Amino acid sequence: ADLAAGRAKAVQCQACHGLDGIAKIPEAPNLAGQNEDYLVKALNDFRSGARTNEMMSMVAKPLSDADIANLAAFYHSLGRQ
């Protein structure tokens, strides 16, 4: 996975999840240091519709497999803070 590409892609996530992975709104989870496999599954499930959320179902739809791998690697890399 490409961390720099993940960080760039994460710009669209930051309003809710923070660019540091600490959520800005109470309904959103913190992502910093989250397990990478879990994050990949969550994004895959939102993209496929297996898991639904008003915001996430919309933003996950256009992600490629590489986007998902890069985003998961980026948020995992932030470490728990």
Add this chain to the structure above:
Amino acid sequence: ADLAAGRAKAVQCQACHGLDGIAKIPEAPNLAGQNEDYLVKALNDFRSGARTNEMMSMVAKPLSDADIANLAAFYHSLGRQ
């Protein structure tokens, strides 16, 4: 919410999520310090079937509203580590 009751209830969660909220298996998310509102929603969604997971759909089913509130408060209280 009752943190002590949440901690007691969390004994059944620890094999995957850790009693310290740091997951023991890569497919499970870390929960330590996670936003409380998010955790309540996740457990409600697993209980109702709005969100599904082989393990979580099973273990969330018998939880009461109080169990969910207590578990969410307990894992949130652990803080990010």
